[in-house]
Amino acid sequence: DGGITQSPKYLFRKEGQNVTLSCEQNLNHDAMYWYRQDPGQGLRLIYYSQIVNDFQKGDIAEGYSVSREKKESFPLTVTSAQKNPTAFYLCASSKGHPNTEAFFGQGTRLTVV
Amino acid sequence: AQSVAQPEDQVNVAEGNPLTVKCTYSVSGNPYLFWYVQYPNRGLQFLLKYITGDNLVKGSYGFEAEFNKSQTSFHLKKPSALVSDSALYFCAVRDGDYGQNFVFGPGTRLSVLP
Numbered sequence: 001d002g003g004i005t006q007s008p009k010y011l012f013r014k015e016g017q018n019v020t021l022s023c024e025q026n027l028n029h030d031a032m033y034w035y036r037q038d039p040g041q042g043l044r045l046i047y048y049s050q051i052v053n054d055f056q057k058g059d060i061a062e063g064y065s066v067s068r069e070k071k072e073s074f075p076l077t078v079t080s081a082q083k084n085p086t087a088f089y090l091c092a093s094s095k096g097h098p099n100t101e102a103f104f105g106q107g108t109r110l111t112v113v
Numbered sequence: 114a115q116s117v118a119q120p121e122d123q124v125n126v127a128e129g130n131p132l133t134v135k136c137t138y139s140v141s142g143n144p145y146l147f148w149y150v151q152y153p154n155r156g157l158q159f160l161l162k163y164i165t166g167d168n169l170v171k172g173s174y175g176f177e178a179e180f181n182k183s184q185t186s187f188h189l190k191k192p193s194a195l196v197s198d199s200a201l202y203f204c205a206v207r208d209g210d211y212g213q214n215f216v217f218g219p220g221t222r223l224s225v226l227p
Contacts, residue, residue, distance in 0.1 A: 006156075031213070033214070033215070035217075041219065041220075042203065042217050042218060042219040042220050043157075043203070043217040045214060045215075048213075048214060050213060058214075088154075090156055090157065092156075092157075092215075094215075098145055098207040098208070098209050098213060099145050099162075099164045099207075099209065101147055101159045101162055102147075102157075102159070102215055103159070104149075104156035104157040104158070105156050106155055106156045107154065107155065107156050109154070
């Protein structure tokens, strides 16, 4: 069953704590993306990776970090430097060519407590 | 630079009536256009895309979209709305010549009233 899996579905973070959101895909896609969605707003790009061992900052990368050590995996770390991390985080993947659509995971809802 | 506008935050339509969700875009190069739907607390689901060819594109769940190059629009349509179509709809663009990333519009909330 091919797809893109995010875990956990819900995550609670204490102030000053780093947390890592998991994203795994078995679609053999080269490109992977992390987006942040706030209530009533669209998707904002945090980081993206077009190939293993390479990634680029998106529009709102401050306070976040990523790695791409394997084609299948693109974990996102929300660091203590991110001042307002409470949001819905979406991971996506796509084939390399721009005429291909992205496939999304089910999202992780992060709440600061 | 790429951009997408969805001029309506909210669209209300009665069940059985036709629906239209509007999208306009701006890209420097060749536009590749996409529509996605999002249900509460879920990821985005792909509905359809325009790459080239026929301006009327058919997709999942009876949705279709019309590409209009002169108006730089890609409106989503369905001939007969269902209550289950109520969701958040996103239009997205990729620049086929100059960009690799998706740029999403702000989303339009569709409410289909029984």
